Amino acid sequence: MAQTQKTRYAILGALTVFPMSGYDIKKWIKDTTGSFWAESSGRVYPMLSEMLREKFVTCNLTQSVGKRCKKTYTITAKGKAALKTWLTKPPQPTVSRDELRLKLFYGKNLTKAQYLKHTLEQQKNMQQRLKYYQKIQAHIKTAHNDISDSFYWLLTIKGAIYHARAELAWCKDIHKIMASKDLASLKKSHKSISFT
Amino acid sequence: MAQTQKTRYAILGALTVFPMSGYDIKKWIKDTTGSFWAESSGRVYPMLSEMLREKFVTCNLTQSVGKRCKKTYTITAKGKAALKTWLTKPPQPTVSRDELRLKLFYGKNLTKAQYLKHTLEQQKNMQQRLKYYQKIQAHIKTAHNDISDSFYWLLTIKGAIYHARAELAWCKDIHKIMASKDLASLKKSHKSISFT
DNA sequence: GATTACATGTAAGTTGTTACATGATTAA
DNA sequence: TTAATCATGTAACAACTTACATGTAATC
Numbered sequence: 001m002a003q004t005q006k007t008r009y010a011i012l013g014a015l016t017v018f019p020m021s022g023y024d025i026k027k028w029i030k031d032t033t034g035s036f037w038a039e040s041s042g043r044v045y046p047m048l049s050e051m052l053r054e055k056f057v058t059c060n061l062t063q064s065v066g067k068r069c070k071k072t073y074t075i076t077a078k079g080k081a082a083l084k085t086w087l088t089k090p091p092q093p094t095v096s097r098d099e100l101r102l103k104l105f106y107g108k109n110l111t112k113a114q115y116l117k118h119t120l121e122q123q124k125n126m127q128q129r130l131k132y133y134q135k136i137q138a139h140i141k142t143a144h145n146d147i148s149d150s151f152y153w154l155l156t157i158k159g160a161i162y163h164a165r166a167e168l169a170w171c172k173d174i175h176k177i178m179a180s181k182d183l184a185s186l187k188k189s190h191k192s193i194s195f196t
Numbered sequence: 197m198a199q200t201q202k203t204r205y206a207i208l209g210a211l212t213v214f215p216m217s218g219y220d221i222k223k224w225i226k227d228t229t230g231s232f233w234a235e236s237s238g239r240v241y242p243m244l245s246e247m248l249r250e251k252f253v254t255c256n257l258t259q260s261v262g263k264r265c266k267k268t269y270t271i272t273a274k275g276k277a278a279l280k281t282w283l284t285k286p287p288q289p290t291v292s293r294d295e296l297r298l299k300l301f302y303g304k305n306l307t308k309a310q311y312l313k314h315t316l317e318q319q320k321n322m323q324q325r326l327k328y329y330q331k332i333q334a335h336i337k338t339a340h341n342d343i344s345d346s347f348y349w350l351l352t353i354k355g356a357i358y359h360a361r362a363e364l365a366w367c368k369d370i371h372k373i374m375a376s377k378d379l380a381s382l383k384k385s386h387k388s389i390s391f392t
Numbered sequence: 393g394a395t396t397a398c399a400t401g402t403a404a405g406t407t408g409t410t411a412c413a414t415g416a417t418t419a420a
Numbered sequence: 421t422t423a424a425t426c427a428t429g430t431a432a433c434a435a436c437t438t439a440c441a442t443g444t445a446a447t448c
Contacts, residue, residue, distance in 0.1 A: 006293060013302040023427050033301055036294035040409055045429055068425070087299050088310045091319060096292025097202060098232035101355065103283050105229055106209040107348035114284045121286060152303035159297065159366045166362035170355040199396055219399050236437055
Protein backbone atom coordinates (compact mmCIF):
# COMPACT_ATOMS: atom_id res chain seq x y z
CA MET A 1 0.00 0.00 0.00
CA ALA A 2 2.69 2.39 1.06
CA GLN A 3 3.99 3.82 -2.18
CA THR A 4 7.62 4.46 -1.87
CA GLN A 5 8.50 6.39 -4.98
CA LYS A 6 11.97 7.07 -3.87
CA THR A 7 12.91 8.59 -7.20
CA ARG A 8 10.87 11.54 -6.05
CA TYR A 9 13.07 12.14 -3.01
CA ALA A 10 16.32 11.57 -4.83
CA ILE A 11 15.25 14.38 -7.17
CA LEU A 12 14.00 16.66 -4.40
CA GLY A 13 17.23 16.14 -2.50
CA ALA A 14 19.24 17.17 -5.53
CA LEU A 15 17.12 20.30 -5.92
CA THR A 16 17.92 21.40 -2.35
CA VAL A 17 21.48 21.96 -3.54
CA PHE A 18 20.54 24.17 -6.47
CA PRO A 19 17.94 24.38 -9.25
CA MET A 20 18.59 21.93 -12.05
CA SER A 21 17.18 20.59 -15.28
CA GLY A 22 16.17 16.97 -15.74
CA TYR A 23 19.41 16.34 -17.50
CA ASP A 24 21.38 17.99 -14.72
CA ILE A 25 19.55 15.98 -12.08
CA LYS A 26 20.32 12.69 -13.72
CA LYS A 27 23.96 13.65 -14.06
CA TRP A 28 24.11 14.95 -10.51
CA ILE A 29 22.69 11.74 -9.08
CA LYS A 30 25.17 9.69 -11.05
CA ASP A 31 28.15 11.85 -10.16
CA THR A 32 27.48 12.35 -6.48
CA THR A 33 25.38 9.46 -5.20
CA GLY A 34 26.22 7.08 -8.04
CA SER A 35 27.85 4.48 -5.82
CA PHE A 36 24.66 3.85 -3.89
CA TRP A 37 21.84 5.32 -5.95
CA ALA A 38 20.80 5.19 -9.59
CA GLU A 39 18.08 6.82 -11.62
CA SER A 40 17.23 6.47 -15.28
CA SER A 41 15.95 9.24 -17.53
CA GLY A 42 12.84 7.16 -18.03
CA ARG A 43 12.00 7.90 -14.42
CA VAL A 44 13.40 11.37 -13.92
CA TYR A 45 11.43 13.20 -16.62
CA PRO A 46 7.99 11.76 -15.83
CA MET A 47 8.61 12.29 -12.12
CA LEU A 48 9.45 15.93 -12.70
CA SER A 49 6.20 16.43 -14.62
CA GLU A 50 4.32 14.74 -11.81
CA MET A 51 5.95 16.88 -9.16
CA LEU A 52 5.26 19.99 -11.19
CA ARG A 53 1.55 19.15 -11.11
CA GLU A 54 1.78 18.50 -7.39
CA LYS A 55 3.57 21.85 -6.88
CA PHE A 56 6.60 20.22 -5.33
CA VAL A 57 8.72 21.99 -7.90
CA THR A 58 8.39 24.98 -10.17
CA CYS A 59 9.78 25.20 -13.66
CA ASN A 60 11.19 28.03 -15.67
CA LEU A 61 12.55 27.88 -19.15
CA THR A 62 16.06 29.04 -19.70
CA GLN A 63 17.76 29.34 -23.03
CA SER A 64 20.98 27.44 -22.95
CA VAL A 65 23.70 28.20 -25.48
CA GLY A 66 21.84 27.67 -28.74
CA LYS A 67 18.12 27.55 -29.43
CA ARG A 68 17.61 24.49 -27.29
CA CYS A 69 15.39 25.30 -24.38
CA LYS A 70 16.22 24.04 -20.94
CA LYS A 71 13.73 23.52 -18.16
CA THR A 72 15.18 24.52 -14.84
CA TYR A 73 13.33 23.12 -11.87
CA THR A 74 13.29 24.70 -8.42
CA ILE A 75 12.07 23.06 -5.24
CA THR A 76 9.09 24.69 -3.50
CA ALA A 77 8.31 24.97 0.21
CA LYS A 78 5.85 22.13 -0.26
CA GLY A 79 8.54 20.04 -1.90
CA LYS A 80 10.97 20.75 0.90
CA ALA A 81 8.39 19.74 3.48
CA ALA A 82 7.70 16.47 1.68
CA LEU A 83 11.42 15.75 1.48
CA LYS A 84 11.96 16.43 5.16
CA THR A 85 9.11 14.15 6.11
CA TRP A 86 10.64 11.37 4.11
CA LEU A 87 14.17 12.02 5.33
CA THR A 88 13.16 11.65 8.96
CA LYS A 89 11.43 8.32 8.41
CA PRO A 90 13.54 5.30 9.28
CA PRO A 91 15.10 4.00 6.07
CA GLN A 92 13.67 0.66 5.14
CA PRO A 93 16.44 -1.85 4.61
CA THR A 94 16.39 -2.64 0.92
CA VAL A 95 18.02 -5.95 0.30
CA SER A 96 20.15 -5.31 -2.68
CA ARG A 97 21.10 -8.09 -5.01
CA ASP A 98 24.80 -8.49 -4.91
CA GLU A 99 25.62 -10.64 -7.89
CA LEU A 100 29.27 -11.08 -6.99
CA ARG A 101 28.45 -12.41 -3.56
CA LEU A 102 25.88 -14.84 -4.95
CA LYS A 103 28.42 -16.16 -7.43
CA LEU A 104 31.10 -16.57 -4.79
CA PHE A 105 28.66 -18.17 -2.36
CA TYR A 106 28.09 -20.95 -4.89
CA GLY A 107 31.80 -20.98 -5.71
CA LYS A 108 31.83 -24.76 -5.41
CA ASN A 109 30.54 -24.76 -8.97
CA LEU A 110 33.46 -22.69 -10.26
CA THR A 111 37.06 -23.57 -10.94
CA LYS A 112 39.68 -21.89 -8.80
CA ALA A 113 40.70 -19.71 -11.76
CA GLN A 114 37.12 -18.61 -12.44
CA TYR A 115 36.61 -17.80 -8.79
CA LEU A 116 39.79 -15.75 -8.63
CA LYS A 117 38.89 -13.90 -11.80
CA HIS A 118 35.86 -12.49 -10.01
CA THR A 119 37.69 -11.49 -6.86
CA LEU A 120 40.63 -9.96 -8.73
CA GLU A 121 38.21 -7.92 -10.80
CA GLN A 122 36.45 -6.78 -7.66
CA GLN A 123 39.76 -5.83 -6.12
CA LYS A 124 40.65 -3.77 -9.18
CA ASN A 125 37.28 -2.05 -9.16
CA MET A 126 37.52 -1.22 -5.49
CA GLN A 127 41.00 0.21 -5.89
CA GLN A 128 39.71 2.48 -8.64
CA ARG A 129 36.74 3.49 -6.56
CA LEU A 130 38.89 4.25 -3.58
CA LYS A 131 41.02 6.58 -5.66
CA TYR A 132 37.91 8.22 -7.06
CA TYR A 133 36.45 8.77 -3.61
CA GLN A 134 39.67 10.27 -2.35
CA LYS A 135 39.76 12.64 -5.28
CA ILE A 136 36.20 13.77 -4.67
CA GLN A 137 36.97 14.11 -0.98
CA ALA A 138 39.90 16.39 -1.66
CA HIS A 139 37.81 18.33 -4.15
CA ILE A 140 35.00 18.96 -1.67
CA LYS A 141 37.45 20.02 1.02
CA THR A 142 39.14 22.58 -1.17
CA ALA A 143 36.57 23.84 -3.66
CA HIS A 144 33.41 23.87 -1.59
CA ASN A 145 32.86 26.66 0.80
CA ASP A 146 29.19 25.99 1.24
CA ILE A 147 29.68 24.11 4.47
CA SER A 148 26.08 23.14 5.14
CA ASP A 149 26.12 20.56 2.37
CA SER A 150 29.74 19.56 2.11
CA PHE A 151 29.97 18.47 5.73
CA TYR A 152 27.38 15.77 5.08
CA TRP A 153 28.91 14.82 1.77
CA LEU A 154 32.24 14.23 3.43
CA LEU A 155 30.65 11.95 6.00
CA THR A 156 28.94 9.99 3.24
CA ILE A 157 32.19 9.62 1.31
CA LYS A 158 33.87 8.42 4.45
CA GLY A 159 31.36 5.58 4.56
CA ALA A 160 32.07 4.78 0.93
CA ILE A 161 35.80 4.70 1.62
CA TYR A 162 35.34 2.38 4.57
CA HIS A 163 33.22 0.15 2.41
CA ALA A 164 35.79 0.03 -0.38
CA ARG A 165 38.55 -0.72 2.10
CA ALA A 166 36.57 -3.55 3.64
CA GLU A 167 36.03 -5.05 0.20
CA LEU A 168 39.73 -4.77 -0.54
CA ALA A 169 40.69 -6.45 2.72
CA TRP A 170 38.23 -9.21 1.95
CA CYS A 171 39.66 -9.80 -1.53
CA LYS A 172 43.17 -9.88 -0.17
CA ASP A 173 42.20 -12.45 2.43
CA ILE A 174 40.60 -14.60 -0.21
CA HIS A 175 43.69 -14.44 -2.37
CA LYS A 176 45.91 -15.34 0.52
CA ILE A 177 43.78 -18.33 1.41
CA MET A 178 43.38 -19.47 -2.17
CA ALA A 179 47.05 -19.03 -2.98
CA SER A 180 48.47 -20.82 0.02
CA LYS A 181 46.30 -23.86 -0.38
CA ASP A 182 45.31 -25.87 -3.37
CA LEU A 183 41.75 -27.01 -3.35
CA ALA A 184 42.60 -30.64 -2.73
CA SER A 185 44.25 -29.88 0.56
CA LEU A 186 41.42 -27.75 1.82
CA LYS A 187 39.63 -30.67 3.36
CA LYS A 188 42.29 -30.96 5.99
CA SER A 189 42.84 -27.38 6.86
CA HIS A 190 39.71 -25.38 6.16
CA LYS A 191 38.77 -25.18 9.79
CA SER A 192 41.95 -23.37 10.62
CA ILE A 193 41.20 -20.45 8.33
CA SER A 194 41.48 -17.43 10.50
CA PHE A 195 38.32 -15.43 10.93
CA THR A 196 39.52 -12.67 13.11
CA MET B 197 18.05 -7.16 -24.71
CA ALA B 198 20.12 -9.27 -22.39
CA GLN B 199 17.61 -10.79 -20.03
CA THR B 200 19.04 -11.24 -16.64
CA GLN B 201 16.56 -13.38 -14.79
CA LYS B 202 18.77 -13.80 -11.83
CA THR B 203 16.04 -15.43 -9.77
CA ARG B 204 16.68 -18.43 -11.94
CA TYR B 205 20.30 -18.72 -10.85
CA ALA B 206 19.63 -18.02 -7.21
CA ILE B 207 17.29 -21.03 -7.31
CA LEU B 208 19.65 -23.23 -9.30
CA GLY B 209 22.46 -22.39 -6.92
CA ALA B 210 20.35 -23.44 -3.96
CA LEU B 211 19.52 -26.73 -5.68
CA THR B 212 23.21 -27.58 -6.07
CA VAL B 213 23.31 -27.97 -2.29
CA PHE B 214 20.41 -30.38 -2.09
CA PRO B 215 16.94 -30.91 -3.61
CA MET B 216 14.35 -28.57 -2.19
CA SER B 217 10.74 -27.50 -2.49
CA GLY B 218 9.72 -23.99 -3.45
CA TYR B 219 9.07 -23.22 0.16
CA ASP B 220 12.46 -24.60 1.16
CA ILE B 221 14.20 -22.57 -1.54
CA LYS B 222 12.67 -19.33 -0.41
CA LYS B 223 13.61 -20.09 3.18
CA TRP B 224 17.10 -21.16 2.19
CA ILE B 225 17.74 -17.99 0.23
CA LYS B 226 16.56 -15.90 3.12
CA ASP B 227 18.54 -17.79 5.74
CA THR B 228 21.82 -18.13 3.89
CA THR B 229 22.11 -15.34 1.36
CA GLY B 230 19.56 -13.04 2.99
CA SER B 231 21.98 -10.24 3.64
CA PHE B 232 22.70 -9.72 -0.04
CA TRP B 233 19.94 -11.47 -1.93
CA ALA B 234 16.16 -11.59 -1.70
CA GLU B 235 13.47 -13.53 -3.50
CA SER B 236 9.71 -13.42 -3.08
CA SER B 237 7.39 -16.38 -3.42
CA GLY B 238 5.75 -14.57 -6.28
CA ARG B 239 8.94 -15.15 -8.24
CA VAL B 240 10.11 -18.50 -6.93
CA TYR B 241 7.05 -20.59 -7.80
CA PRO B 242 6.54 -19.34 -11.36
CA MET B 243 10.27 -19.64 -12.03
CA LEU B 244 10.28 -23.25 -10.84
CA SER B 245 7.43 -24.05 -13.25
CA GLU B 246 9.33 -22.36 -16.04
CA MET B 247 12.52 -24.24 -15.28
CA LEU B 248 10.60 -27.50 -15.11
CA ARG B 249 9.38 -26.90 -18.68
CA GLU B 250 12.91 -26.06 -19.74
CA LYS B 251 14.23 -29.24 -18.07
CA PHE B 252 16.58 -27.32 -15.81
CA VAL B 253 14.99 -29.09 -12.87
CA THR B 254 12.96 -32.21 -12.27
CA CYS B 255 10.14 -32.52 -9.79
CA ASN B 256 8.95 -35.34 -7.67
CA LEU B 257 6.12 -35.30 -5.24
CA THR B 258 6.88 -36.28 -1.72
CA GLN B 259 4.36 -36.71 0.99
CA SER B 260 5.39 -34.62 3.90
CA VAL B 261 4.04 -35.44 7.35
CA GLY B 262 0.31 -35.26 6.75
CA LYS B 263 -1.62 -35.39 3.50
CA ARG B 264 -0.06 -32.19 2.16
CA CYS B 265 1.98 -32.94 -0.92
CA LYS B 266 5.36 -31.36 -1.36
CA LYS B 267 7.12 -30.82 -4.66
CA THR B 268 10.78 -31.53 -4.35
CA TYR B 269 12.88 -30.10 -7.16
CA THR B 270 16.22 -31.51 -8.26
CA ILE B 271 18.68 -29.77 -10.55
CA THR B 272 19.45 -31.53 -13.86
CA ALA B 273 22.71 -31.65 -15.82
CA LYS B 274 21.24 -29.02 -18.13
CA GLY B 275 20.43 -26.85 -15.14
CA LYS B 276 23.92 -27.23 -13.74
CA ALA B 277 25.44 -26.29 -17.08
CA ALA B 278 23.27 -23.16 -17.28
CA LEU B 279 24.24 -22.20 -13.75
CA LYS B 280 27.95 -22.65 -14.43
CA THR B 281 27.73 -20.53 -17.55
CA TRP B 282 26.15 -17.73 -15.56
CA LEU B 283 28.51 -18.09 -12.61
CA THR B 284 31.57 -17.62 -14.81
CA LYS B 285 30.26 -14.44 -16.42
CA PRO B 286 31.54 -11.23 -14.87
CA PRO B 287 28.95 -10.01 -12.38
CA GLN B 288 27.32 -6.84 -13.58
CA PRO B 289 27.55 -4.17 -10.93
CA THR B 290 24.02 -3.61 -9.75
CA VAL B 291 23.70 -0.23 -8.17
CA SER B 292 21.60 -0.86 -5.17
CA ARG B 293 19.55 1.88 -3.67
CA ASP B 294 20.85 2.55 -0.23
CA GLU B 295 18.18 4.62 1.42
CA LEU B 296 20.19 5.36 4.54
CA ARG B 297 23.05 6.79 2.54
CA LEU B 298 20.75 8.95 0.46
CA LYS B 299 19.16 10.33 3.61
CA LEU B 300 22.49 11.07 5.24
CA PHE B 301 23.85 12.61 2.05
CA TYR B 302 21.08 15.20 2.20
CA GLY B 303 21.54 15.47 5.96
CA LYS B 304 21.57 19.25 5.71
CA ASN B 305 17.79 19.00 5.68
CA LEU B 306 17.69 17.08 8.96
CA THR B 307 18.19 18.17 12.53
CA LYS B 308 21.17 16.78 14.38
CA ALA B 309 18.87 14.54 16.43
CA GLN B 310 17.14 13.17 13.36
CA TYR B 311 20.45 12.49 11.71
CA LEU B 312 21.80 10.68 14.74
CA LYS B 313 18.65 8.61 15.03
CA HIS B 314 19.44 7.08 11.65
CA THR B 315 23.08 6.37 12.39
CA LEU B 316 22.39 4.97 15.85
CA GLU B 317 19.79 2.66 14.37
CA GLN B 318 22.26 1.55 11.73
CA GLN B 319 24.86 0.92 14.40
CA LYS B 320 22.41 -1.22 16.36
CA ASN B 321 21.45 -3.19 13.26
CA MET B 322 25.05 -3.81 12.31
CA GLN B 323 25.92 -5.00 15.80
CA GLN B 324 23.08 -7.49 15.61
CA ARG B 325 24.13 -8.60 12.17
CA LEU B 326 27.69 -9.07 13.25
CA LYS B 327 26.61 -11.33 16.09
CA TYR B 328 24.39 -13.28 13.70
CA TYR B 329 27.20 -13.75 11.20
CA GLN B 330 29.56 -14.93 13.88
CA LYS B 331 27.00 -17.45 15.08
CA ILE B 332 26.50 -18.80 11.57
CA GLN B 333 30.25 -18.88 11.08
CA ALA B 334 30.75 -20.97 14.19
CA HIS B 335 27.88 -23.19 13.15
CA ILE B 336 29.33 -23.90 9.71
CA LYS B 337 32.73 -24.64 11.17
CA THR B 338 31.44 -27.18 13.63
CA ALA B 339 28.32 -28.72 12.13
CA HIS B 340 29.22 -28.89 8.45
CA ASN B 341 31.52 -31.57 7.27
CA ASP B 342 30.63 -31.14 3.63
CA ILE B 343 33.71 -29.08 2.91
CA SER B 344 33.08 -28.36 -0.74
CA ASP B 345 30.30 -25.91 0.05
CA SER B 346 31.17 -24.67 3.51
CA PHE B 347 34.57 -23.40 2.46
CA TYR B 348 32.92 -20.92 0.10
CA TRP B 349 30.23 -20.04 2.59
CA LEU B 350 32.84 -19.12 5.15
CA LEU B 351 34.57 -16.83 2.68
CA THR B 352 31.26 -15.14 1.91
CA ILE B 353 30.50 -14.65 5.58
CA LYS B 354 33.91 -13.16 6.06
CA GLY B 355 32.99 -10.52 3.52
CA ALA B 356 29.74 -9.84 5.34
CA ILE B 357 31.61 -9.47 8.63
CA TYR B 358 34.07 -7.03 7.07
CA HIS B 359 31.18 -5.06 5.69
CA ALA B 360 29.39 -4.90 9.03
CA ARG B 361 32.59 -3.84 10.77
CA ALA B 362 33.17 -1.08 8.24
CA GLU B 363 29.65 0.21 8.81
CA LEU B 364 30.17 0.16 12.56
CA ALA B 365 33.44 2.06 12.29
CA TRP B 366 31.71 4.61 10.08
CA CYS B 367 28.85 5.10 12.55
CA LYS B 368 31.29 5.50 15.42
CA ASP B 369 33.24 8.12 13.50
CA ILE B 370 30.07 10.02 12.75
CA HIS B 371 29.05 9.96 16.40
CA LYS B 372 32.45 11.16 17.48
CA ILE B 373 32.38 14.05 15.03
CA MET B 374 28.80 14.97 15.77
CA ALA B 375 29.27 14.77 19.53
CA SER B 376 32.44 16.80 19.78
CA LYS B 377 31.12 19.64 17.69
CA ASP B 378 27.84 21.43 17.68
CA LEU B 379 26.59 22.33 14.27
CA ALA B 380 27.21 26.03 14.71
CA SER B 381 30.92 25.51 15.14
CA LEU B 382 31.26 23.27 12.14
CA LYS B 383 31.88 26.10 9.78
CA LYS B 384 35.21 26.74 11.33
CA SER B 385 36.48 23.25 11.79
CA HIS B 386 34.97 21.00 9.17
CA LYS B 387 38.13 20.92 7.11
CA SER B 388 40.06 19.40 9.93
CA ILE B 389 37.87 16.31 10.15
CA SER B 390 40.25 13.42 9.88
CA PHE B 391 39.75 11.21 6.89
CA THR B 392 42.39 8.63 7.45
C1' DG C 393 -7.68 -21.18 21.23
C1' DA C 394 -4.39 -18.60 18.71
C1' DT C 395 -0.44 -18.13 16.36
C1' DT C 396 3.31 -19.64 13.79
C1' DA C 397 5.38 -22.66 10.42
C1' DC C 398 4.57 -25.45 6.50
C1' DA C 399 3.12 -25.43 1.62
C1' DT C 400 1.69 -23.79 -3.15
C1' DG C 401 0.27 -20.66 -5.99
C1' DT C 402 -2.12 -16.32 -8.53
C1' DA C 403 -3.34 -11.54 -9.77
C1' DA C 404 -2.84 -6.88 -9.62
C1' DG C 405 -0.15 -3.34 -9.29
C1' DT C 406 4.34 -0.86 -8.95
C1' DT C 407 8.67 0.19 -10.29
C1' DG C 408 12.23 0.39 -13.17
C1' DT C 409 15.13 -0.28 -17.48
C1' DT C 410 16.15 -0.10 -22.37
C1' DA C 411 15.72 1.46 -26.60
C1' DC C 412 14.25 4.78 -29.38
C1' DA C 413 13.15 9.52 -31.45
C1' DT C 414 14.84 14.07 -32.08
C1' DG C 415 18.15 17.48 -32.66
C1' DA C 416 21.80 21.11 -31.31
C1' DT C 417 26.53 21.97 -30.03
C1' DT C 418 31.30 21.05 -29.20
C1' DA C 419 35.62 18.81 -29.09
C1' DA C 420 38.94 15.34 -31.00
C1' DT D 421 33.74 13.89 -39.59
C1' DT D 422 32.85 11.31 -36.00
C1' DA D 423 31.83 11.02 -31.50
C1' DA D 424 30.51 12.85 -27.23
C1' DT D 425 27.81 15.88 -24.51
C1' DC D 426 23.77 18.50 -23.94
C1' DA D 427 18.70 18.13 -23.72
C1' DT D 428 13.83 16.23 -23.41
C1' DG D 429 10.85 12.85 -23.65
C1' DT D 430 7.99 8.28 -24.80
C1' DA D 431 6.74 3.39 -25.34
C1' DA D 432 7.46 -1.17 -24.62
C1' DC D 433 8.85 -4.27 -21.80
C1' DA D 434 11.01 -6.60 -17.73
C1' DA D 435 11.15 -7.45 -13.07
C1' DC D 436 9.58 -7.46 -8.67
C1' DT D 437 6.40 -6.86 -4.53
C1' DT D 438 2.27 -7.34 -2.05
C1' DA D 439 -1.74 -9.12 -0.94
C1' DC D 440 -4.59 -12.66 -1.27
C1' DA D 441 -6.56 -17.54 -1.48
C1' DT D 442 -6.32 -22.02 0.55
C1' DG D 443 -5.40 -25.37 3.81
C1' DT D 444 -2.58 -28.54 7.28
C1' DA D 445 0.15 -29.27 11.33
C1' DA D 446 2.60 -28.14 15.25
C1' DT D 447 3.42 -25.41 19.11
C1' DC D 448 2.44 -22.17 22.87
